[in-house]
Amino acid sequence: MAQSLVAGSNFGMFSDRTRMRMVERLRQNGISEERVLAAMYEVPRHLFIDQALATRAYDDVSLPIGQGQTISQPLTVARMTEKLLEGRAKPGRILEIGTGCGYQTAVLLKTGAEVFSIERLGGILDKARQNLRQAKLVHARLVHGDGHLGLPDVAPFDGIIITAAARQVPPALLAQLADNGRLVLPVGDQEQHLWLYEKTAEGMRQTQLEPAKFVPLLPGKQ
Numbered sequence: 001m002a003q004s005l006v007a008g009s010n011f012g013m014f015s016d017r018t019r020m021r022m023v024e025r026l027r028q029n030g031i032s033e034e035r036v037l038a039a040m041y042e043v044p045r046h047l048f049i050d051q052a053l054a055t056r057a058y059d060d061v062s063l064p065i066g067q068g069q070t071i072s073q074p075l076t077v078a079r080m081t082e083k084l085l086e087g088r089a090k091p092g093r094i095l096e097i098g099t100g101c102g103y104q105t106a107v108l109l110k111t112g113a114e115v116f117s118i119e120r121l122g123g124i125l126d127k128a129r130q131n132l133r134q135a136k137l138v139h140a141r142l143v144h145g146d147g148h149l150g151l152p153d154v155a156p157f158d159g160i161i162i163t164a165a166a167r168q169v170p171p172a173l174l175a176q177l178a179d180n181g182r183l184v185l186p187v188g189d190q191e192q193h194l195w196l197y198e199k200t201a202e203g204m205r206q207t208q209l210e211p212a213k214f215v216p217l218l219p220g221k222q
């Protein structure tokens, strides 16, 4: 493999093999959606993390990305993406709330989704834009704004993923789901759970998933 040729560098830590090990761990932890596993194998996660922490990029941990925000651990990213795509031949149009470092955005792009992502912190969004450019993933539409409002002009969305914990599901976002659309988000404060909302012909189906730990979804933009 290529990394063995780069003598004296730490390239091996960021190699194909390291990503493959991460994917194997995801499988062992119950992730079975091949599109998600393939996307996470392809995205160079270390490019989304500060250099000082990059050696931990493929560990199953969340890491700080500045301004008190965090990149979610790989298992959480995989799980939420899997729930979003479950039962869908094509990912379709996806809205992400909380761009953060752009890693989840990158994974969504790699699954073939059309991705819109809203971030409330301008500085963080600039960094995400840089990270995505470095990873050569430039076709997401990144918006500086308050995700509570969604993007009514672009709606409806086949999937909405919120990567910050809401006290309750923002009503505007539920309204922007397409028929058969899916919304995945953490709900709670100190105690949080992931929830799945599915817009079915019979109405909105709500399913509580596993416990979660996210930074809070906050109002307004800065």
Ligand code: SAH
Binding pocket: 065, 069, 070, 071, 072, 097, 098, 099, 100, 101, 102, 103, 104, 105, 118, 119, 120, 121, 124, 145, 146, 147, 148, 163, 164, 215, 216, 217, 218, 219, 220
């Ligand atoms: N998906 C990200 C996770 C980032 S952490 C990643 O892969 O790195 C959650 C992010 O949500 C933070 O950057 C935070 O600023 C942002 N956020 C919180 N409330 C928001 C809101 N109302 N609208 C948009 N972004 C919000």
